[in-house]
Amino acid sequence: MPMLGWNGPQNVSEGGVCSCCGKHADSLTMVDDETAVCDDCLENHYVRCDECGEYYSDDGSVEMYDVDGMTVCEYCYEDMEDDE
Numbered sequence: 001m002p003m004l005g006w007n008g009p010q011n012v013s014e015g016g017v018c019s020c021c022g023k024h025a026d027s028l029t030m031v032d033d034e035t036a037v038c039d040d041c042l043e044n045h046y047v048r049c050d051e052c053g054e055y056y057s058d059d060g061s062v063e064m065y066d067v068d069g070m071t072v073c074e075y076c077y078e079d080m081e082d083d084e
Contacts, residue, residue: 012036020045031055051076 012028018038025038031046031054046055050070056062063074072080 029055047071049073049076051080 010030012030015024015026016028016036017023018025018028018041019035020037020041023038028036028038029042030036031042037046042055045058047058047064048055049064049072051072052075054073056064056073063077065072065074065077067077067080
């Protein structure tokens with residue numbers, strides 16, 4: 001579920017330390033209001049919802065669905081089900 005006050009994934013151009021692997025990176029992506037990850041971790045440990053654009057950890061804490069060739073988070077999926 002999108003967080004109140006959260007404006008979605010954002011790039012951090014000045015870089016810093018990745019919240020996932022702990023390595024310094026020139027570029028980070030904020031995947032929530034506290035977590036900034038490097039490109040490698042973003043690609044290897046996160047899944048992007050094609051409907052809302054949010055990134056979710058691939059740890060299974062948020063269910064992801066394949067809907068007509070799109071990857072959709074459980075929150076968007078529920079909204080799609082409600083709209084039918």
